Amino acid sequence: TINVLYSEKTLSIYTNKVDLQRKLCKIIGEPQKEYIKGRSIIGSYWEIPLSDVSKINKVILKANIYGM
Numbered sequence: 001t002i003n004v005l006y007s008e009k010t011l012s013i014y015t016n017k018v019d020l021q022r023k024l025c026k027i028i029g030e031p032q033k034e035y036i037k038g039r040s041i042i043g044s045y046w047e048i049p050l051s052d053v054s055k056i057n058k059v060i061l062k063a064n065i066y067g068m
Contacts, residue, residue, distance in 0.1 A: 010049055014045045
């Protein structure tokens with residue numbers, strides 16, 4: 001799930017897919033929040049400022065978010 005929060009000027013990304021979570025960790029770093037159940041990660045959440053255009057471009061181009 002990708003949300004654009006215009007009032008906060010951030011792009012928030014949430015995923016519960018393990019493959020996409022690993023790709024996003026490589027591209028934009030560790031998530032702000034990880035949802036863990038037992039010893040498994042069941043979801044991850046990132047916030048990217050809208051002013052950080054290079055990081056947003058990397059997410060769109062390299063993470064293949066549309067193919068997942």
